[in-house]
Amino acid sequence: MPSTRRQFLGFTVTAGTIPIVTIHPLEATPAMLSTAIRNVVGEAQLRSGKVRLDIPPLVENGNTVPMTVSVASPMTATDYVKSIHVFNEKNPQPNIGNFHLGPWAGRAQVATRIRLADSQKVVAIARLSDDSFWQVAADVVVTLAACTEEVN
Amino acid sequence: MSFLRAIAVTVMLAAAPVLLAGEIPPGERRSGYSFMGPDTRAMQDDDTSNPGMLFVLDGETLWTAKGGSAGKACADCHGDARETMKGVAARYPAFDKTLGRPVTLDQRINLCRANHQQATPLPYESRDLLALSAFVAHQSRGAAITAADDPQLKPFVEQGRALFMLRQGQLNLACANCHDDNYDKHLAGASVTQGQPTGYPLYRLEWQTLGSLERRLRSCMSGVRAQAYDYGAPELVALELYLMARARGMPMESPAVRP
Amino acid sequence: MASALINVPARAKRGDVVEIRTLTSHIMETGFRRTAAGDLVPRDIITSFTCRYNGTEIFRADLFPAIAANPYLSFFTVARESGKFEFEWIGDNGFVSTASASITVE
Numbered sequence: 001m002p003s004t005r006r007q008f009l010g011f012t013v014t015a016g017t018i019p020i021v022t023i024h025p026l027e028a029t030p031a032m033l034s035t036a037i038r039n040v041v042g043e044a045q046l047r048s049g050k051v052r053l054d055i056p057p058l059v060e061n062g063n064t065v066p067m068t069v070s071v072a073s074p075m076t077a078t079d080y081v082k083s084i085h086v087f088n089e090k091n092p093q094p095n096i097g098n099f100h101l102g103p104w105a106g107r108a109q110v111a112t113r114i115r116l117a118d119s120q121k122v123v124a125i126a127r128l129s130d131d132s133f134w135q136v137a138a139d140v141v142v143t144l145a146a147c148t149e150e151v152n
Numbered sequence: 153m154s155f156l157r158a159i160a161v162t163v164m165l166a167a168a169p170v171l172l173a174g175e176i177p178p179g180e181r182r183s184g185y186s187f188m189g190p191d192t193r194a195m196q197d198d199d200t201s202n203p204g205m206l207f208v209l210d211g212e213t214l215w216t217a218k219g220g221s222a223g224k225a226c227a228d229c230h231g232d233a234r235e236t237m238k239g240v241a242a243r244y245p246a247f248d249k250t251l252g253r254p255v256t257l258d259q260r261i262n263l264c265r266a267n268h269q270q271a272t273p274l275p276y277e278s279r280d281l282l283a284l285s286a287f288v289a290h291q292s293r294g295a296a297i298t299a300a301d302d303p304q305l306k307p308f309v310e311q312g313r314a315l316f317m318l319r320q321g322q323l324n325l326a327c328a329n330c331h332d333d334n335y336d337k338h339l340a341g342a343s344v345t346q347g348q349p350t351g352y353p354l355y356r357l358e359w360q361t362l363g364s365l366e367r368r369l370r371s372c373m374s375g376v377r378a379q380a381y382d383y384g385a386p387e388l389v390a391l392e393l394y395l396m397a398r399a400r401g402m403p404m405e406s407p408a409v410r411p
Numbered sequence: 412m413a414s415a416l417i418n419v420p421a422r423a424k425r426g427d428v429v430e431i432r433t434l435t436s437h438i439m440e441t442g443f444r445r446t447a448a449g450d451l452v453p454r455d456i457i458t459s460f461t462c463r464y465n466g467t468e469i470f471r472a473d474l475f476p477a478i479a480a481n482p483y484l485s486f487f488t489v490a491r492e493s494g495k496f497e498f499e500w501i502g503d504n505g506f507v508s509t510a511s512a513s514i515t516v517e
Contacts, residue, residue, distance in 0.1 A: 143341020
């Protein structure tokens with residue numbers, strides 16, 4: 001699995017030119033999510049591509065969902081990822097985490113474990129050294145555990 | 153010749169517990185691990201990503217911490233847990249001669265605290281008790297379960313088995329109805345497992361913390377809308393003992409990770 | 412008792428990209444849950460994580476209630492020189508936890 005990811009990064013980096021596609025800014029997502037994203041991105045154009053979000057499409061428990069974000073970037077002094085921002089659509093709060101890195105990271109990749117209150121969209125956005133913003137979204141289906149304990 | 157064969161068969165029957173109809177044959181037993189998705193397995197497999205190891209780390213600290221009015225640490229009697237606690241959790245619940253009944257590892261830790269440290273018992277599911285039991289159980293990781301070897305435990309294993317087969321609660325379900333008869337099927341989004349207790353105390357993603365087998369049994373009981381036994385109740389201990397006897401020979405995974 | 416598990420390679424070649432993994436004990440109470448009596452359980456989370464490599468910040472994270480209990484973080488850095496990684500977690504109610512790990516770069 002890690003080797004697949006490396007191959008993916010290697011491929012996209014050497015491929016060099018990635019078609020720039022402007023998509024509608026996260027259509028059909030709640031206003032809170034859009035606002036949270038705008039707080040990070042400002043008025044900059046949000047393009048899709050470069051960012052990869054590894055998250056299971058079907059999770060066994062929404063309380064602890066492993067997630068990895070990686071960005072196709074050479075991570076050189078002049079071309080690197082400044083930060084990665086992760087958002088969700090249906091939790092009580094749209095932010096998940098902001099991760100600040102730099103050219104010294106060598107690889108633009110972060111992993112953590114998140115909570116998803118419901119089946120929903122997760123959005124990862126990367127800010128590059130030229131202040132361009134790139135995004136990817138993934139849908140996650142959260143199933144409920146049987147025999148869940150009562151909340152006390 | 154046939155007489156000898158008859159003796160051989162009799163001996164074999166005596167050595168292996170007789171399976172009742174519907175019970176899982178030894179060769180078909182599977183840890184809860186085998187029912188999990190790849191992400192949850194990966195979390196358990198790597199000690200630096202397994203959150204249960206945080207408790208093991210805490211338990212290691214507690215092991216050498218002097219406590220109670222005796223001012224003694226676990227290590228003062230038991231020394232290096234890596235040597236002295238190897239395989240210990242794999243044979244719990246174990247028979248306590250003084251009490252004349254089986255005690256769980258948690259209860260053994262608290263008996264040690266009372267008798268040797270002159271310390272107050274740690275509450276069930278408290279962080280310190282879970283940390284100590286996780287640290288002790290971790291020393292048995294990979295060891296085969298040997299619980300219920302002691303012949304004095306026989307009536308308690310039988311009590312546990314009877315409870316496992318007993319229909320309970322508003323849903324009128326026995327443990328066996330799901331975990332012997334219907335494992336590998338699904339209940340809502342979750343896999344129905346065989347209920348093998350190989351990884352306790354374990355980190356459950358649902359709980360977002362470590363928990364004991366008793367906590368798991370209690371949540372199963374509320375699942376079938378039955379009144380759950382109190383922590384430490386003889387019925388829960390008997391059930392735990394039966395489950396460990398049922399998993400005899402399977403390797404310990406503590407601290408496991410489960411959804 | 413706050414404990415942390417840190418995974419940093421003990422040795423690396425100069426220029427290698429190394430992975431750093433951290434796992435720390437914290438309940439990460441969201442502030443959105445209620446007790447049986449209906450009272451809101453106050454938020455208690457780690458809000459910030461920082462990693463310094465020989466004194467220079469190389470990674471920082473702002474964490475929100477959507478981060479699972481016992482936060483796990485994995486990130487990367489280029490092994491430049493031998494020295495020390497220092498980790499700091501800061502959170503609600505004055506929570507501060509630190510840890511460190513050494514690396515030998517050849």
